[in-house]
Amino acid sequence: MAALGLLAQRPGSGYDLLKLFENSMANVWPATQSQLYSELNKLADGGLIEVCDIGPRGRKVYRITTAGRAELRRWMADPDEDPPFRSASLLRVFLLGQIPARQARQHLKETVEQSHAEIARLSELRDKVGLTDSAQADDDAFFALAALDYGLRLNAMQAEWAHDVLARMEGRRK
Amino acid sequence: MAALGLLAQRPGSGYDLLKLFENSMANVWPATQSQLYSELNKLADGGLIEVCDIGPRGRKVYRITTAGRAELRRWMADPDEDPPFRSASLLRVFLLGQIPARQARQHLKETVEQSHAEIARLSELRDKVGLTDSAQADDDAFFALAALDYGLRLNAMQAEWAHDVLARMEGRRK
DNA sequence: ACGAGCATGTAACCTGTTACATGATTCA
């Protein structure tokens, strides 16, 4: 479905999409090369995309079809079929009582640091993208920046939360 | 791995764990009945857990072993092997430029409402758990509440973010 | 005695991952 969405923005080959997945998309929806090519074949079989050009080296340029656009709109509107939400990091929090308190504190401190590092990484990315693309005019760039903003806020929240839990742990010590 | 963690807190049968997954655990790490039982057999084969009692109806009560505790500590300390982070909702944001602006605004408004609904649900859950369990004394309850707090903050952040994106969309309109 | 709930398991299927495999083109 991610592939269909990207093809809605502009036509491209499997290889093109792969690059997109490695760059901007990787933070949101990672996909492997293998996965991508079989997905493209499946979408083409279903008539949601079609080959619009064949270049050198057997390069197949795909384009979204009318049926594909309809399917994309349908998917956007209905979050029911989403894969269930599983967070390994939240599971760890649940089980933090099972390891020595010293290690638990260490774990939370690392969470704080990792969130800050992630914020630095995303900020840099935002500055790069935000300046080259004219997010004022381009819808796709506007929403890509909104997604990036989400990531920034998420990590800020996470750092603050881990910090607060640490403080509460200190408060509990006798 | 989630099953191993729960057995570290207290011994129990597959059926017992299933109830835990349906209740408190469901928000963090959903698992199906089928999955759970085969997982338990695999853990037992690997020597990470063992049957410590057999009750009526073939009820097998499992208990974590020393090897299991070691494995759990190892897993807690190393987040490298986590499944990749995939968020269908963030992907939707990325693709929001592909649907009519009216629908995009509608989508964001629904995000705000759903976050608020989720906050209400989690608040209720927190009040129930926070009063019965003495989170002051019990480590497990303390960290379960911390995980719940994470969920609350996440949804608050999400509502605020969606609200702000909406405002920025309005600002862009000519 | 019978229904609700306890308790476990199997089979078919789908998705995603890693590793393997192949060949074409460009450019230095």
Next chain:
DNA sequence: TGAATCATGTAACAGGTTACATGCTCGT
């Protein structure tokens, strides 16, 4: 001409889902 990169594909496996299947036991 040889290396880098373009470009696609297959096979084996791991993890999760749904649906199917079976039997025991407790309380009324």
